[in-house]
Amino acid sequence: MPSEAPTQPPAPKGALAGVKVLDFGWAIVGSLTGKFLADHGAEVIRVESASRPDMTRVDRRYSKSSQSNLDDKPWFAHFNTSKYSLSLDLKNPRSRDVLDRLIAWADVVNENFTPGTLQRLGLDYDYMTTINPDIIFISGSLFGQTGPLAEEWGIDGTGAAISGRLNLTGWPDRTPVTPSSGIYGDYIVPLMNATAVVAALAHREKTGLGQYMEASMFEVTAQEITPAVLDWQSNGRLEGRTGNRVANASPHGVFPCSGEDRWCAIAVFSDQEWADFVAALGKPDWAADSRFATLEARKANEDELERLVAEWTSARDPHEVMRYLQQYGVRASAVQGPADIIDNDPQLRERGFLQTVEHSVLGPFGHQVPPFRLSATPAQLRPAPNMGEHNEYICTELLGVSDSEYIDLLLEDVFR
Numbered sequence: 203m204p205s206e207a208p209t210q211p212p213a214p215k216g217a218l219a220g221v222k223v224l225d226f227g228w229a230i231v232g233s234l235t236g237k238f239l240a241d242h243g244a245e246v247i248r249v250e251s252a253s254r255p256d257m258t259r260v261d262r263r264y265s266k267s268s269q270s271n272l273d274d275k276p277w278f279a280h281f282n283t284s285k286y287s288l289s290l291d292l293k294n295p296r297s298r299d300v301l302d303r304l305i306a307w308a309d310v311v312n313e314n315f316t317p318g319t320l321q322r323l324g325l326d327y328d329y330m331t332t333i334n335p336d337i338i339f340i341s342g343s344l345f346g347q348t349g350p351l352a353e354e355w356g357i358d359g360t361g362a363a364i365s366g367r368l369n370l371t372g373w374p375d376r377t378p379v380t381p382s383s384g385i386y387g388d389y390i391v392p393l394m395n396a397t398a399v400v401a402a403l404a405h406r407e408k409t410g411l412g413q414y415m416e417a418s419m420f421e422v423t424a425q426e427i428t429p430a431v432l433d434w435q436s437n438g439r440l441e442g443r444t445g446n447r448v449a450n451a452s453p454h455g456v457f458p459c460s461g462e463d464r465w466c467a468i469a470v471f472s473d474q475e476w477a478d479f480v481a482a483l484g485k486p487d488w489a490a491d492s493r494f495a496t497l498e499a500r501k502a503n504e505d506e507l508e509r510l511v512a513e514w515t516s517a518r519d520p521h522e523v524m525r526y527l528q529q530y531g532v533r534a535s536a537v538q539g540p541a542d543i544i545d546n547d548p549q550l551r552e553r554g555f556l557q558t559v560e561h562s563v564l565g566p567f568g569h570q571v572p573p574f575r576l577s578a579t580p581a582q583l584r585p586a587p588n589m590g591e592h593n594e595y596i597c598t599e600l601l602g603v604s605d606s607e608y609i610d611l612l613l614e615d616v617f618r
Contacts, residue, residue, distance in 0.1 A: 216243015217579040221403065224308040225249065225285065229257050230358070231342045231419070232314030233281035234392035238572050239310070239399060240284035241581040247304065247596055248285045251292070252589050252618055259589070273588040274563040282586040283559065283569055289590030289617050292323055296616045301325065303601040305333045310399055314342035317352045327414045336412035338402045340395050346418030358388040358419065365423035370430060372443045387419040393573075394422065452500040453479075456537055457512045459520040465537040466520040468511065468527065473497070475532060482530035483514055544568070561585040593617045 221244040225236040233248075233256070240246035250256060258278040260269075268274060288304075290297050305311070311330060313320060320326045327339045341347060344356040359380055362368050372379035398415050406412055424431070430441040446455035446467075456465040470479050473496075480489040488494070488510055493503040500507055515523050520536035527534035536542070543550060550556075553575075556568035562585065572581050597603040597611070611617065 215579065216241075216582060217576055218400075218403075219243035221245070221310065222308050223247065223310045223312060224304050226311070226313035226315065226320070228314050230281060230388040231391050231395070232312060233258065233278075234389065235314070235340065235342065235395040235399075236285060236312050237281055237283055238392060238396040239312075241572055241583050242576070242579065243582075244310075246285045247308075247592075247600075248282060248287050248587065249290050249292075249301075249304075250287060250589065252289055253291060255589070271563070276564060276567065279561055279564055279567060279586040280569055284582075284584040285587055286592040286596060287587035287590055288593055288596050291616060291618050292325075294614065294616050296611060296614050298324075299607075300597060300601065300603070300611070300616065302333055303603070305330050305337070307601060308334065308337060309403070310338045310340065312340050312395070312399075316355050317341070317343050317345075317347045331412070334412075336406060336410060338399060338406065338412045339414045340399055340402075341414075341416040342391050342395055342419070343416070344419050346421065347416045351420075361387045361419040361423045365420055366427050366430070367423050370427060370441060370443060373445045374443050376443075378443065387423050391417050391419050391422055447504065449501075450497070452497060452504055453507055453511050455508060457508070457515040457523075459515050459518055459523060459536075461519065464520045466515055466523040467535050467537055468515075468523075469533040471533075476500075478530045479527070479532050482527050482532055486510075486514075557581075557583050559583050559585045562588060590617055 218239055221239065223236060223239055223244050223246040225232070225246050225248045227233040227236045227248065236246045236248060250259075252272060255272055256278060258281055259272045259275055261275060261277055263277075288300075290300060292301075311327075327337075330337050330339065343352070344361050345351040345354060356364075362380070363378075368378040368380060394417055395415075398417070402413055402415060433439050433441055448454050451469050451471045454469045456467045458464070459466050468479075470476050476494075476497075480486075483489065492499065494500050494507060518526075524534045524536045538547065544556070547555075555570060557571050558566050559569050561567045567585075569583050571583065594608065597608050598605065603611070
């Protein structure tokens with residue numbers, strides 16, 4: 203008899219298998235919150251509408267096939283892996299027939315509309331608890347749900363500016379520098395939201411109680427400048443823009459390397475690190491100058507010090523500089539761009555930074571996995587949904603809508 207093929211062990215269930223999420227996520231914060239839950243096994247139903255599509259479904263900077271195609275945007279595909287899509291017109295009165303069933307079905311509701319939006323639609327937390335008393339509700343917004351600015355609309359750049367973060371970013375003789383979108387708020391708040399949801403699920407398992415939670419991007423971003431806030435509170439000293447320089451290290455900055463727009467970051471804090479740095483450079487004569495003998499002296503002559511360091515780095519590849527200085531115990535890192543990260547970084551490659559997913563429009567597409575690892579139940583990504591791809595499945599299979607009722611909803615343009 204032929205030997206039987208060895209059986210493969212079943213793939214591990216996600217850590218959140220069995221958790222049901224009603225996802226009103228929008229743009230980055232809400233979408234990523236739902237993604238982190240879905241990638242770890244939660245059943246996440248994204249409610250959206252082709253009549254008012256998410257900005258990431260229409261962003262023309264990232265369009266694989268057609269600018270008018272709502273299903274070919276890599277940005278949306280990355281932010282919404284592993285979800286189901288229900289295209290629903292929330293302003294259609296018949297949509298409530300579907301939504302009420304979804305509310306009863308869900309363990310968690312995720313939303314990041316401008317505060318007041320769901321309340322005006324009659325879909326706020328108070329209403330949902332009349333249907334599902336132990337539901338867990340997470341809201342993300344720029345300013346939080348209360349206060350004089352609560353209902354003001356804004357994006358990550360707005361939060362970075364009003365939080366004080368931008369006033370610390372840039373050169374002292376120039377205007378503040380706006381970081382690339384998402385650097386400070388859009389990608390941090392979802393991690394906090396997902397953690398809060400997991401904590402709320404654990405709390406409900408023990409107590410049977412749901413809860414309402416919210417995150418303010420303004421406050422999250424303001425937390426990031428805690429040292430400057432404490433300096434003002436304690437010393438009355440107002441920190442400003444200093445470029446790449448800091449008070450307790452020198453040299454401390456990015457230095458030009460060979461190639462077009464190539465740089466290496468170098469930071470020297472202690473006297474021992476300075477000695478190691480000098481040794482790495484071959485103990486050049488200028489390093490013995492009294493202008494550089496102490497941290498205070500190096501700070502006083504920082505322009506000249508940076509010029510001399512740049513002379514040494516400019517003839518070398520940034521990765522060569524990084525590896526060489528690190529051998530001497532010097533803090534150094536090549537300044538990498540997307541091509542370095544995707545194609546050349548051995549650390550990210552070893553850790554499986556990209557997981558290839560077969561998307562119906564994009565084809566094989568490398569998705570960034572969540573930036574945390576669970577040893578027994580790692581994230582398993584499925585492709586992001588096309589608009590309304592799961593309408594029938596959600597209604598008839600998950601919610602128990604009859605075929606005739608589903609047809610009626612179709613005829614009344616509920617799904618669009």
